[in-house]
Amino acid sequence: AQKVTQAQTEISVVEKEDVTLDCVYETRDTTYYLFWYKQPPSGELVFLIRRNSFDEQNEISGRYSWNFQKSTSSFNFTITASQVVDSAVYFCALSEGDTNAGKSTFGDGTTLTVKP
Amino acid sequence: DGGITQSPKYLFRKEGQNVTLSCEQNLNHDAMYWYRQDPGQGLRLIYYSQIVNDFQKGDIAEGYSVSREKKESFPLTVTSAQKNPTAFYLCASSRLLSATEIYGYTFGSGTRLTVV
Numbered sequence: 001a002q003k004v005t006q007a008q009t010e011i012s013v014v015e016k017e018d019v020t021l022d023c024v025y026e027t028r029d030t031t032y033y034l035f036w037y038k039q040p041p042s043g044e045l046v047f048l049i050r051r052n053s054f055d056e057q058n059e060i061s062g063r064y065s066w067n068f069q070k071s072t073s074s075f076n077f078t079i080t081a082s083q084v085v086d087s088a089v090y091f092c093a094l095s096e097g098d099t100n101a102g103k104s105t106f107g108d109g110t111t112l113t114v115k116p
Numbered sequence: 117d118g119g120i121t122q123s124p125k126y127l128f129r130k131e132g133q134n135v136t137l138s139c140e141q142n143l144n145h146d147a148m149y150w151y152r153q154d155p156g157q158g159l160r161l162i163y164y165s166q167i168v169n170d171f172q173k174g175d176i177a178e179g180y181s182v183s184r185e186k187k188e189s190f191p192l193t194v195t196s197a198q199k200n201p202t203a204f205y206l207c208a209s210s211r212l213l214s215a216t217e218i219y220g221y222t223f224g225s226g227t228r229l230t231v232v
Contacts, residue, residue, distance in 0.1 A: 004158075035220055045206065047220040091158060095218060102147060102210055102218030103174065106158035 002027045004094050006107035013082055014115050021077040021110045023092030029053075031097025034068065034075045035104065039089040051075065053097070082114045118143045122207050122224035128232050129194065129201060137192045137227045139207035146212045148190040149221070152176060153204040162205075165190055166212065194229065202231050 003026040013019045025034065036048040049059065051068050059066045063080045079086055089111050093104040120141045129135045141148065147166050151159040161174030165184040179198025184190055190209075194201045205228075208221040 006158075009156075033217065037221070037223075042225070043204065044225040045208075045221070045223040047222065050220045052217075097216055102212065102216060103149065103161055103164050104218075104221070105161075106151075108156070108158040 002029075002032075002094050002096050002105045004092050004105055004107035006090075006092055006110050008110045009108070010111045010113070012113045012115065015084060016081050017114075018078060018080050019082050019112065019114075021079075021090050021092075021112065023075045023077065023107060025073050025075065025092070025094045027094060027096055029096040029098055033095045033097070033102075035093040035095070036066065036075075036077050037091045037093065037106075039091065039109070041088070045091065048077075079112075082112075084114050084116055087112060087114045120207055120209055120222055120224035122205075122227050124227060125225065127227055127229045129229060130232060132196045134193055134195050135229070137194070137205055137207075137229070139190045139192065139224060140188055141190075141209045141222070141224075142188060143209055143211075143222060144187070145209035145222070146187070147210045147218060148184070149208045149210075150174075150180075150182065150190070150192045151206045151208065153206060153226075159206060162192065166215070201229055204228050 005024045032053045034051045037045045039045045067076045089109045091109045092107045095104045123138045149164040150162040163182040165171035181193045207224040210218040
């Protein structure tokens with residue numbers, strides 16, 4: 001069975017600090033997809049990134065970067081020079097390759113608070 | 117603009133009452149999903165649908181029902197059999213890259229259901 005663990009329940013940083021959100025996953029499939037979503041206080045989740053199991057290249061998008069390591073089953077998310085607007089709950093999710101319709105399993109989320 | 121519309125934003129249910137949550141998308145996405153979010157927890161899958169007139173149970177389908185009569189619409193009914201329905205309900209849709217691969221979810225803004 002697939003499982004996603006986000007061990008950090010809450011993180012608090014001061015603006016301009018770098019912060020890394022951890023995500024560890026479990027799956028028996030060789031083909032799978034990993035995602036990060038952001039849930040701001042308004043409640044609506046926003047898709048951030050998708051990564052498939054065959055692509056271990058790290059990705060950078062502005063202040064956001066993602067580190068995918070199959071050897072440790074981790075897909076960590078780093079925000080560089082954090083800003084107050086980054087305050088949100090961040091979810092990591094996993095979709096297995098043999099699962100119909102791409103249903104996803106979510107971690108419990110990490111609440112990030114960025115203080116001015 | 118394309119997106120997912122959930123209504124109502126807030127819903128109050130009396131004991132023993134069935135209520136229906138609306139979810140409409142104009143993104144031309146094939147797959148649609150219902151998730152439930154409880155405070156401090158991740159999202160748990162209730163039902164999902166890959167094509168019209170077909171849907172599958174998720175991890176917590178008991179006490180819920182759905183229909184998919186149109187590609188754009190995927191309403192969720194919370195029945196009286198659901199003993200603890202107070203939660204935040206999120207509808208999502210996704211483009212299917214294959215039968216098992218999705219690009220990533222687009223979420224609606226959610227419905228907050230409270231039992232009174």
